[in-house]
Every structure is written in C-alpha cells, then in structure tokens.
Amino acid sequence: MDELINFLRIPSISALPEHAADVRRAAEFVRGWLAGAGLEHACLIEGDGNPLFYADWMGAPGKPTLLLYGHYDVQPPDPLEEWITPPFEPTIRNGNLYARGAADDKGQLFILMEAVARTLRNRGRLPVNVKFLIEGEEESGGEHLEHYVPEHAEELKADAAVICDTAMFAPDLPTLTTGLRGIVYGEIRVQGARQDLHSGDYGGAAPNAIEAAARIFCTLKDRSGHIHIRGLYDRVQRPSAAELDAWRRLPFDAEHFRRTEVGSPELTGEPDIPLLERLWARPTLELHGIRGGFTGEGSKTVIPAQAVAKISLRLVPDQRPEEVVTQLHAAIAEAAPQGVTARFELMSASPACVVNPEHPLIRKAAEAMQKVFGRETVYIRCGGSIPVVGLFAQALGIPSVLAGFGLPDDNIHAPNEKISVSNYTRGIEAMMEYFARAGS
Numbered sequence: 001m002d003e004l005i006n007f008l009r010i011p012s013i014s015a016l017p018e019h020a021a022d023v024r025r026a027a028e029f030v031r032g033w034l035a036g037a038g039l040e041h042a043c044l045i046e047g048d049g050n051p052l053f054y055a056d057w058m059g060a061p062g063k064p065t066l067l068l069y070g071h072y073d074v075q076p077p078d079p080l081e082e083w084i085t086p087p088f089e090p091t092i093r094n095g096n097l098y099a100r101g102a103a104d105d106k107g108q109l110f111i112l113m114e115a116v117a118r119t120l121r122n123r124g125r126l127p128v129n130v131k132f133l134i135e136g137e138e139e140s141g142g143e144h145l146e147h148y149v150p151e152h153a154e155e156l157k158a159d160a161a162v163i164c165d166t167a168m169f170a171p172d173l174p175t176l177t178t179g180l181r182g183i184v185y186g187e188i189r190v191q192g193a194r195q196d197l198h199s200g201d202y203g204g205a206a207p208n209a210i211e212a213a214a215r216i217f218c219t220l221k222d223r224s225g226h227i228h229i230r231g232l233y234d235r236v237q238r239p240s241a242a243e244l245d246a247w248r249r250l251p252f253d254a255e256h257f258r259r260t261e262v263g264s265p266e267l268t269g270e271p272d273i274p275l276l277e278r279l280w281a282r283p284t285l286e287l288h289g290i291r292g293g294f295t296g297e298g299s300k301t302v303i304p305a306q307a308v309a310k311i312s313l314r315l316v317p318d319q320r321p322e323e324v325v326t327q328l329h330a331a332i333a334e335a336a337p338q339g340v341t342a343r344f345e346l347m348s349a350s351p352a353c354v355v356n357p358e359h360p361l362i363r364k365a366a367e368a369m370q371k372v373f374g375r376e377t378v379y380i381r382c383g384g385s386i387p388v389v390g391l392f393a394q395a396l397g398i399p400s401v402l403a404g405f406g407l408p409d410d411n412i413h414a415p416n417e418k419i420s421v422s423n424y425t426r427g428i429e430a431m432m433e434y435f436a437r438a439g440s
Contacts, residue, residue, distance in 0.1 A: 001097065001421070003033065004110045007072075008090040008099040014050055014073035014140040023136050026072040027051045030113075030134055037117035039132065049144040050136035057116070058129045063439045064361065065129040067158035067398070068116070069388055070109030070165065071138035074101035075413045082415035096418040104412040107419040108164035108405055108427070109134065115431035127439025131158060138388075141185075141348040145388065150395040160361040161392045162434075164427065166404030169380050170251055171420075174369035174430070176362065177402035179280065179381035180389055182315035182352035184324050187308050188213055188332060192340045196293070196302040207339030209307035210292045216342055217309060219335035221285045225269040225278075227313075229331040232283060235318040239281050239381075247276045250378060261408055280381035284314040314383060321349035350387035355399040361438055365401045368434035372426050403430070 012026035013019040027044055030053050035042035039055035050073065058065070077087035077100045085091040090099035097107065112132075119126055133156065135145045149156060168175040192207035221227050238244070254275050258267050269278045288311065293304035313324060328344050336342040355362065357379050366377035382402075389400045405427035411417045 005090045049142040053134040056131040064159040067161040073136040102419040103406040103410040111427040161400040167406035174373040174377040179354040183385040185312040186346040190307040193305045199301040212340040213307040213309040364437040372430040
C-alpha cells in the first residue's frame with residue numbers, strides 16, 4: 001500500500017487556496033502513476049479551477065467502454081485536535097488505514113487505478129476499454145468538470161461510468177448504490193439596521209439579523225422535521241413496494257445506528273416515515289452555520305445588523321433544483337420578520353438520480369462483488385449527493401455503477417477518517433473480476 005500512502009500524504013484540500021500547490025501535486029501524482037501503469041494519453045486538462053485528469057486504454061474493440069471517475073481532492077481536516085494521528089500522516093491500526101481522503105475518495109479511487117494496473121500487468125491487456133476522468137474540485141463545488149463533460153461528450157463516450165465513492169451497507173456485505181439525493185446549497189442573507197447597534201441603547205427597537213435568520217429557518221422547518229416550503233413535496237414519490245421491502249430485509253438496527261453512527265440522545269426527522277426512507281428517499285432541509293454579530297472571547301453587547309445562514313436541501317428523484325430554488329426564494333421572503341430584508345443566494349445545485357439495477361453492466365458488478373465477498377450483493381440508496389452521476393446521465397446518457405467499499409463508520413469529512421484494509425484489497429479484486437465479466 002506504499003503508493004496509496006504516498007498519495008494520502010498530499011494535503012490536496014481544494015477548498016483552501018493556500019493548498020493550491022498541493023492540489024496540483026496530487027493531480028500530477030495521478031498522471032504519473034497511471035501513465036506508468038500503461039494508460040495512454042495521460043494528461044492534465046487545464047481550465048477554470050483545478051486540473052482534470054484524463055487517460056484511456058482502448059485496445060479492446062467490440063467490448064464495452066467504462067468511464068472510471070474519482071476525485072483527488074479532499075476535505076479540510078479540522079478539528080485537528082480530534083485526530084488520533086495526524087490527518088496527512090497515514091497510519092495503519094486495527095486493520096484500518098487512517099488519513100484524510102482514505103475513504104473519500106483517494107483510497108477508493110486507488111482501488112480503480114490499482115485494478116486497471118494489475119490487470120494490465122497480469123494479462124498484458126484489459127478485457128474492456130477504459131477512460132479515466134478524475135477531478136480535483138469535488139469537495140469544493142468547482143465548475144470545471146460541469147462545463148467539460150457536455151463540451152466533450154463525444155470524447156467521453158462510454159457504456160457506463162464506474163464510481164467508487166460510496167459505502168457498503170455493513171461489513172462484508174457487498175453493496176451497490178442505485179439512488180442518490182440531489183442538493184440545493186446556498187446562503188440566506190439577512191440585513192437589518194445599517195450597522196451593528198448597542199443593545200442597551202437600541203434593544204427593543206432595532207431588528208436583530210441573527211434572530212431573524214433563526215426565525216426564518218424555524219418557519220421553513222418545524223420541530224417534527226416537516227418542511228414548510230410551498231410546493232416542495234409535490235413531486236416527491238415514495239419508493240416502490242419492492243424497494244421498500246428490500247430495505248426492510250437489510251441488517252439494520254436503528255438503535256445501533258443512533259448510538260454508534262449518530263451518537264445523539266434521540267434521532268429526529270419525520271416520525272411517520274421509516275428511518276431508511278427518511279435517509280434515502282425524502283427531501284431534507286439543514287442549517288449548517290450562522291455567521292454574524294460577535295462570537296469572540298469576552299463580551300460585546302451588539303445587535304447584529306447582518307447575518308448569513310448556510311443551508312442545504314437534499315432532493316429526491318423528480319424534484320427539480322431550479323423549481324426548488326424558486327420555491328425557496330418565495331418561502332424566505334414570506335418568512336422574513338418585520339424590520340429586515342432576506343434573500344437566498346444559490347451556491348450549487350444538482351438533481352437526484354436513480355439507476356436501473358437490471359442494467360447489464362450493473363448486474364455484472366453485482367455478480368463480481370458477490371464472488372469476491374461471498375455474499376449476495378444488496379442494492380441501497382444513499383442520502384448524499386454525487387453531482388457527477390446526474391451529469392453523466394444527462395450529458396452522456398449513461399448509468400453509473402456505484403460500487404462502494406467504504407463503511408458507515410469511516411468518518412468521511414470528519415476526524416479519524418479511515419478505510420478498511422480488507423475492503424481495500426477485496427475492492428481491487430472485485431473490480432478486476434468486474435472488468436473480466438463486463439468484457440465477457
């Protein structure tokens with residue numbers, strides 16, 4: 001695992017400008033590694049933002065072409081004091097490899113890279129054609145890939161995309177993800193008085209922007225988890241009876257989930273909706289942070305004139321991001337209390353997506369994973385969003401095979417991120433087996 005460890009040592013944090021050189025170093029690492037493994041046309045694609053990487057091997061005429069996607073950028077590691085070992089000093093302990101990016105997505109991207117490289121070493125050729133498209137802005141909402149894919153649809157033409165950026169439902173249980181929620185992310189910006197005011201001189205008369213932001217959010221979502229944005233639920237469809245029945249058969253313990261993954265006294269959300277359906281197939285509205293006023297040490301008695309609340313909505317299939325944004329604008333304007341103005345500024349959006357598990361290239365993946373892990377592959381949805389899946393469907397007309405080898409407790413985006421060493425090695429075997437089955 002030396003090469004993966006070297007890859008993980010690079011602090012390629014795309015959200016922080018001071019790490020721009022590290023982000024490029026990670027892109028160069030991928031280019032050099034895959035070129036050395038025998039991929040052709042390995043190159044960095046420059047443009048607005050961090051470089052994309054492309055390489056291919058097209059020596060299997062008449063066989064399927066797979067578009068292999070991943071990202072080489074990672075999330076910031078904060079809070080650093082909660083890491084047992086430093087985030088960019090990869091460490092193996094208790095059968096896991098700990099580092100920022102171990103599961104999301106450097107470790108899982110390396111599964112695809114290593115599977116291709118080993119197959120080329122062992123056979124001298126691949127049983128399928130492959131095209132790698134790897135980006136460095138997935139964790140920072142960049143637009144380079146979003147513009148590149150539609151403009152180069154002919155060059156990226158493939159039969160399916162393959163993405164290892166999800167998790168298995170449980171240890172040793174091979175899992176394919178067939179649905180992802182979409183997202184609308186942005187800021188509620190509230191303006192009250194012209195400037196911050198003394199709370200003794202003006203308290204009781206001047207509007208408080210932070211209080212207004214809190215009131216707006218609490219108007220949009222009640223304590224039971226229901227969202228009060230007019231029209232938001234109009235397009236929401238429940239999963240099929242067969243899919244819901246399959247979810248009920250999964251080895252899932254809600255209490256274990258609460259205790260070990262969430263760690264809160266209770267779970268929240270719509271009480272009339274089963275938990276897995278809430279996580280995978282219902283829209284959500286979350287508040288991520290409020291900025292404004294005074295938050296430093298000591299005291300400063302001001303009435304904040306401005307506040308910014310970062311929010312996101314997760315969307316389900318059939319909901320349209322542009323329509324939801326319009327609904328959100330109207331709801332915020334209606335909810336704004338007296339004395340302030342409030343508006344929503346969109347930062348990013350992508351639709352939800354579902355794939356057909358009966359697609360031949362998805363069935364082949366299920367068979368390959370079952371052979372390596374020794375258990376029948378299960379199909380689940382994921383509450384998160386991978387915008388590129390919808391982009392590939394819209395711009396290229398292809399489904400995505402979402403074969404994840406992470407685990408629910410891998411702490412992605414959190415301190416002490418990890419990937420199971422066993423899952424990593426079996427993931428490589430499963431992808432090699434998949435290439436062989438897809439080519440047959």
